[in-house]
Amino acid sequence: MLRIITTYLILDTYKMDIALFGFGCVGQGLYDALGQSHGFKAGIQKIGVKDRHKLRKIALDHFSFDSLEILGRSDIQAIVELVDNAEDALDIVTSAMQRGLHVVSANKKLLAEHFDVLFQLQQKHGVALLYEGACAGSIPIIRNLEEYYDTESLISVSGIINGSSNYILTRMDRDGLDYETALKQAQELGFAEIDPWLDVAGFDPKYKLVLLVVHAFGVIFKPDAVLNLGIQNVSAFDIEHAALKGQRIKLVAYAARNGNNIQAFVLPRFVGKESNLINIDNEYNAVEIEGAFSGKQLLVGKGAGSYPTGAAVLSDVAALSHQYRYEYKKLHQNIAANGHGLQDLDKDFTLKLYIRYQDDAQLQALDIKEVIEQYTSPRAKYLIAEVGFESLYNIRGKENKLFVALVG
């Protein structure tokens, strides 16, 4: 009896038929998860893909190569966008929203780069845009920030949110693999982006951090304004150096309120036994939320891979069927308070850093306030120093060979 009422409400008010764009790792994970879900069914009316010649694991008549044809269908209420190319994705997502279709996306680069536009499109066309799968894989972090911490004044949000980098660091540390071999494994397992530079240089976690900041603090930052240094220059020496101190190196995305401003950056970090992050291994992600009243919360789960991310996307599709959408309460409050969603990014502070370098000239790019330790041997040279944060923007390029990590 009760079941009948429930079914009636869901099916009658909002029957959920969707089109899927992209059928890679996450798309196939979603397809499988949807096929085996007991509670919720959505019909995939069509799958939009680009490559006509690629071998597919389901029958060809499920696919279309014409995205305009798909977006024009009258039998879908929503699309799921899981396309690799961010420009194609932007076209698909904006066209869909303009046509009144709801959108689920796992494309963090797209979302972070165009957040302001995509936010306005949601308001203008009265459609939902959900993106739990874009941030920390299976961890329901966006939903929790949006729904549960919306009344809580948050102090910080931080964590390990790039499964691929974390996999590489874990394999180097636990198994003594070299960087290149570990990266290759991460790619084979489907954890890495097509362009691994996005992962290892910290762009991918930065895009996710931009999304976290929107929901945690109600502020929109352009990704380019947020500092990211990655693990591309990490060496066995660095990992051994951490181990000698009982620590491990993790790539950590961090955002915290400082007065009315926000500090936000992605940096490698030495973490010790006292840290919740020290045992987060392989493709696992962990996000720590610190609230004024709720204290510290940690959410841990798989941050990459076909099924964990597919499950997150499925949960968004199911939420759409209940007419769920993000309310962006904190963002609306900030817009009302200062006319726009932007607060200043705080860059006026120093960080205590481990800096491994090859020759002194490399250090000139950095605003070193105080050298605390200095080490030189035939194998490596490093400093532990207090460094002006803003000078780290000078060493963001691919040509930089310094390895920099936060200490303590």
Next chain:
Amino acid sequence: MLRIITTYLILDTYKMDIALFGFGCVGQGLYDALGQSHGFKAGIQKIGVKDRHKLRKIALDHFSFDSLEILGRSDIQAIVELVDNAEDALDIVTSAMQRGLHVVSANKKLLAEHFDVLFQLQQKHGVALLYEGACAGSIPIIRNLEEYYDTESLISVSGIINGSSNYILTRMDRDGLDYETALKQAQELGFAEIDPWLDVAGFDPKYKLVLLVVHAFGVIFKPDAVLNLGIQNVSAFDIEHAALKGQRIKLVAYAARNGNNIQAFVLPRFVGKESNLINIDNEYNAVEIEGAFSGKQLLVGKGAGSYPTGAAVLSDVAALSHQYRYEYKKLHQNIAANGHGLQDLDKDFTLKLYIRYQDDAQLQALDIKEVIEQYTSPRAKYLIAEVGFESLYNIRGKENKLFVALVG
């Protein structure tokens, strides 16, 4: 502009004025959290308390000693029930729901003991009953099970969900405190129930487990049917024994699907370095959710204390203002499938247990299938043995002096 629309929607469609019953540890935490919340305001029209002579930290005209008068007020849409006494709480909560008032409660005993009735009252009177604060303090576990894992076929839900027992075990382990001193500290810090037996004997985590099972598996169990053994007989010997193996003792609530049945129990457990639970200390709680697709997720946060629990209650009140209510999707599915919300509790399995005993006669209550290790010294005697699960129900009473813990 956008802010105006939001405010209009919230205030005009559903202005939130509430009455609060109980002004103890959590009630005061809620009061403070509400006073300092930026995003959300609710008006506490009246606070119902029993004791006319107790010194209160806010003016006396906030209080009423007449619960009927409060429930009859026309200026409230919801009540928050934070009363110690479960019978008083049942009266207040049922009367409120019958009058069409929404209810937020943090009373796990009330909710678990009377779940079937309280579930039906929600349906019958079209009101919401929210209880995030009843389970694992600041961790939004009910909300996540309800909203995010509703489409996911879950394999297990388990964790440390009694802050007071965990505090005692931590202080005994880390600081060498004896059991009585550690318990007294937990009480002074406001982590323990008024009757500490509910905590240390595992009743409190069992009530919470009953609530988790409703949302994770859609099944209602009576608390009395679920086995709970606690830490009331733990000794320094047991903790040292664990430490020798690089392990720690934790009180763990566990529920898992086994075919169409559910295994559910609360038992002390030896946890090793491979476990996410080993470093969950003091009043922190941790809940692990294992999904068929999402994999293992861990949520960690403060499980007890005025502010963390107050923040959870506040989040529920804020959710009410958006007309949020639990949908119990999995429970409705089970009701439709088998006519009622009950599936069988699986008791037909064995567990590998550490059993410390004083004399052999105590062991007769247990269905010991196989003794794996046996140890006797002037200081202690213990067995490691495979034991028929159902026989553990024989040693639930206060007179039992065995200490039993799951191994591995």
